[in-house]
Amino acid sequence: MRNARFAKVGLAILIAQSMSVCAAPSNQKNEHQNHKKILDPYPGKPRLTFKRDGTFKLTVFSDLHFGENPWDDWGPEQDVNSISLMDTVLGDEKPDYVVLNGDLITGENTFRENSTSLIDEIVAPLNRAKVPFSSTHGNHDNQANITHAEEITREQKVSRYSYTRAAPRGVGGNLGPGNYWVPIFRNSKDTAPVLVLWFFDSRGGFSPNPNSAPVPDWVDASVADWIVSETRDMEKAWGPAKSRAAVAFVHIPPHAIQAVQSTVTPEKNPGMNADILGSGSVQDSSAKNMDKPFWDALNSKVKNLHAVISGHDHGNEWCAREPTKDVIFCFDKHSGYGGYDSAGWGHGVRNLLFHTPDPKAGVETWIRLEAGETRARVILDKHYGR
Ligand SMILES: *[C@@H]1O[C@H](CO)[C@@H](O)[C@H](O)[C@H]1NC(C)=O
């Protein structure tokens, strides 16, 4: 239980609700019994809530791949196009929250001295739109001249709208710090959230110079223990897990998704299906299933999990049910002009619309392309994808 100890430190501030009474407890045990704990990982930041009308809209930008070939014209031009896409989409969709689901930067092409300045470019449209957001990081965000940790630190510094955090030390394995959760409340004064957004770090890519070497491309087993301890703290502070909903974001699809692709049909699972999952396409494609501890913990401890959402494979847009865990998985939409591409794939986002704060209600989701075309609109509920 090495990680349980770490989890206590960085996770969150557990403060007794009534400071005056609890400041000098005469009896530890009574203190525990008599006072509900507050679990707040974002002291000092605005609480995130559903809209007054009971809805909540989330937009996912994925695989932005900023910073390709800065010594040529085409690389910087791609980034100008990606920024324009972000401005257009944010203006039209007006989301309540934005997720950047990994591969923000193509780290292979960046320079040690100024890699993270690309983060400033990426968050500029979000700062302009004043929209709260957070990020996961991908295999291209860990390279000789950039790391996930450096991107997180820079993002926190240049955007007050960022809710991205690093996991407590020891959680996530080497070069996989981006494991955290964000609570969404019905009303800002509520004691418990109705929705928890979970973010996981699937690592991958290469370690930084001078001895750059490949990094495992799956969520580390230490994250499984952390999920167990975090969900236990949530139950203590907020009550049963079933009283809230969840969505999980992780850049590289979980290993179990590779087997799901053969069950996908255009009728049952609308959306582009152009990338065959194989080598490098899912976590630990060497078929050893190294993300199993993470996958088991996520699916057993997090209730009302509406979907697990990944990018990484730019040619896929579908949502499908993973049968062994009975959980829905969705691909993002490739948003960036950088990164591999094919004629006709287009660029856009995945939207998620919660019509009600009811944690059991289905969630509407669809792909929106840059110019406004929408497709693959489905409701993620207990009937979807069967
Ligand atoms: C980083 O520095 C290099 C080399 O001086 C330059 O070509 C590149 O445009 C810079 N990139 C950014 C994002 O500032």
Ligand SMILES: *[C@@H]1O[C@H](CO)[C@@H](O)[C@H](O)[C@H]1NC(C)=O
């Ligand atoms: C990393 O940055 C250094 C310093 O700017 C540069 O000389 C080197 O080529 C970069 N490495 C890679 C792999 O891009």
